[in-house]
Amino acid sequence: MARARATFFVRTRGLGSMSRLSRATFVQLLIGKSICEALVVTAVAAGLFLATTNPALHGWLDHADAQTISGWAVDDNNPDRRVQVQLYIDDKFIEQRIANEARPDVHQANRAGDDWHGFVFRAPLLAAGEHEARVYVIHSGATATRRTLQIIGNPITFRSAPLP
Amino acid sequence: MTSDSNAQSVETLDGNRFAFTDRSLAGWEIASVMSSILIAEWMAATAAGFAKAIIAIPVALAILIVILSHRLRRESLRDIGFRFDNLLKALSILAVPVLATALLCLLVGWKLGTPVNFLRWHPNRHVVLQFAVGFCWALAQQYVLQGFVNRRAMIWTGRGWGSVLVVAAIFALLHLPNVWITAITFVGGFIWAAIYQRVPNLFALAITHSLMTWFIVSTLPPTALHHLRVGLGYFF
Numbered sequence: 348m349a350r351a352r353a354t355f356f357v358r359t360r361g362l363g364s365m366s367r368l369s370r371a372t373f374v375q376l377l378i379g380k381s382i383c384e385a386l387v388v389t390a391v392a393a394g395l396f397l398a399t400t401n402p403a404l405h406g407w408l409d410h411a412d413a414q415t416i417s418g419w420a421v422d423d424n425n426p427d428r429r430v431q432v433q434l435y436i437d438d439k440f441i442e443q444r445i446a447n448e449a450r451p452d453v454h455q456a457n458r459a460g461d462d463w464h465g466f467v468f469r470a471p472l473l474a475a476g477e478h479e480a481r482v483y484v485i486h487s488g489a490t491a492t493r494r495t496l497q498i499i500g501n502p503i504t505f506r507s508a509p510l511p
Numbered sequence: 512m513t514s515d516s517n518a519q520s521v522e523t524l525d526g527n528r529f530a531f532t533d534r535s536l537a538g539w540e541i542a543s544v545m546s547s548i549l550i551a552e553w554m555a556a557t558a559a560g561f562a563k564a565i566i567a568i569p570v571a572l573a574i575l576i577v578i579l580s581h582r583l584r585r586e587s588l589r590d591i592g593f594r595f596d597n598l599l600k601a602l603s604i605l606a607v608p609v610l611a612t613a614l615l616c617l618l619v620g621w622k623l624g625t626p627v628n629f630l631r632w633h634p635n636r637h638v639v640l641q642f643a644v645g646f647c648w649a650l651a652q653q654y655v656l657q658g659f660v661n662r663r664a665m666i667w668t669g670r671g672w673g674s675v676l677v678v679a680a681i682f683a684l685l686h687l688p689n690v691w692i693t694a695i696t697f698v699g700g701f702i703w704a705a706i707y708q709r710v711p712n713l714f715a716l717a718i719t720h721s722l723m724t725w726f727i728v729s730t731l732p733p734t735a736l737h738h739l740r741v742g743l744g745y746f747f
Contacts, residue, residue, distance in 0.1 A: 356670050356708045362584075362662060364533040369583040373536065376579065377543050380572045384550055387568050391554050 399495045401486045404430065405458070406446070406499035411480035413507040416468040419453045420446040420484050420499055426460030431485040433496060434468045436478050442468055443485075475509035537666035540580055544659065545681055547573035552685065552742035577659050591658040592713035601706065601715035608702045609719050613726050620730035629729045642721065649720035650713060656682055656700065657707040657716060670708060678704035686741045691731070699723060 365373060406420030420430045429447040433440060450465030466482070480503050483496035547569040554566055581591065588594075620627060633641050660681055664674035682700030686692040703716050728736065737745060 356705075362666055364666075365536070365583045370533075370536060373579065373583055374539075377539055377576065380543060380547075380576060383572060384547060384569055387565060388550060388554070391565060 398488045399486070399493055400497065404484045404486060404497050404499070406430075406432075406464075406482075406484060408480065408482045408500035408503055411470075411503035412505045413470055413473060416470060416480045416482065416503075417448075417466060418482055418500060419450045419459070419465045420482075421453070421459045421464050429463065432466050432499070433483045433485060435481045435483065436471070436473065438479075438481075441471055444468065446484075470507075473507040475507055477504060477506055479504050534667050537663040540576065541660055541663045541667065541677075541681070543576055544573045544655070545685070547576075548655075548685060549742075552744075554743075577655065580659070580663075586662070590711075591654070591662070592707065592711040592716075593658075594712060595714070597710050597712050598715055601710040601712035602718070604706050604710060605702075605715055605719045608706075609722060612699075612723050616726050616730040620732070623732055623735075625730065625732045627730050629725070631733065632725055632728045642725075645721035645724060646717055649724065650717035653703065653713050653716040653720055657703060657711070658713055661704050661707050664704075665708065672705075675701060675704040675708065688745050689737050689739070689741050691735050691737075692739060692741060695727060 401422070401424070403423040403425075404420070405423055406418060408416070408418040410417045416434055416436075420432050422428050422430050429445045431443060432446050433443045435441060444466060446466040447463050448465035448467050449462050450459070451462045453459045453464055454462045468482075470480075481498060482500070483498050486495045486497055488494070550569040551566040551573075554569075617627070630638065632645070636644070656678060661674065661678045664677040668674045668677060679697050679700035682704075683693045683697035686696045699720070703720070707713075707716060724739075728739070
């Protein structure tokens with residue numbers, strides 16, 4: 348092995364060592380570079396969070412059964428806007444609609460600027476048994492490159508009776 | 512080559528002293544430049560659309576460190592491998608692995624039923640232009656991999672199979688999570704690193720790198736190669 352190494356790997360020129368002064372400066376540079384990169388990674392992580400999340404989107408999934416799934420959703424930054432919501436049952440996309448149904452109770456509770464922020468989905472035909480409904484608000488970023496889903500409220504589990 | 516007695520002593524907050532030897536500094540240089548490349552590679556897809564230009568920061572920092580390191584270690588372009596006097600010798604040594612790779616690719620492609628198409632690399636680009644772009648990109652990769660990483664690995668672990676393995680492992684790591692490309696680059700990185708330590712010539716390595724890439728893309732299944740995508744971009 349040592350002989351093979353000696354015959355194959357010839358001496359490579361110019362593998363110079365650094366002077367003590369150069370080494371000290373270079374170590375400081377490497378530390379500075381690491382700090383810069385940590386800041387860049389943090390900025391990208393924060394930017395990605397802000398681009399894909401809107402903390403002002405609020406809502407609640409009030410009710411889910413084998414007939415209807417209903418609730419409300421509001422964008423606190425723009426309370427007059429009707430937000431889009433998507434229904435998923437058992438992690439499968441079912442339907443998308445605009446939350447513009449009458450919900451005077453949400454308005455009266457000062458959670459929305461007017462009465463029209465509710466949504467009602469008609470449940471599809473489901474197999475008998477237990478199902479889970481989730482509703483998400485669609486968040487579009489500043490650019491059109493990303494659209495993300497934010498869950499509203501908690502998922503609701505309901506039972507579906509066997510078909511007649 | 513290296514001397515531990517020439518260590519730079521640094522006092523820590525608790526009053527202890529530890530030393531930066533040339534060897535440890537070379538290892539740190541490799542880690543630092545590789546971290547920059549990994550950040551750029553894995554952030555590129557994350558930052559797409561809102562701040563893609565931000566990846567220029569780690570890339571620029573890595574270039575700065577590489578250039579400063581060359582200067583402080585007094586390495587000339589010729590030392591690094593930008594030279595022509597040993598080009599033919601390097602090419603003659605590289606000819607065997609290149610031919611073996613070509614035959615292996617043809618065999619694997621034939622076994623997997625992939626039709627050979629030598630215009631598959633970038634079909635919309637003229638083949639001459641594609642070769643020029645491929646050569647420049649290969650030269651840049653080989654410069655960082657051999658002209659910097661291999662030379663620092665030689666300081667860190669010594670000349671020989673150990674440093675060759677370090678270079679191959681790093682080259683493969685940079686191509687994750689693309690499993691096929693990771694395996695291929697480990698083998699390629701091993702061969703190039705070993706030959707660079709014998710005949711340091713970056714032009715010969717870049718020529719064979721672009722030739723091997725062309726052959727691999729032309730013969731192996733495109734679905735397996737996943738359009739040569741690596742990093743987070745592999746998933747998009």
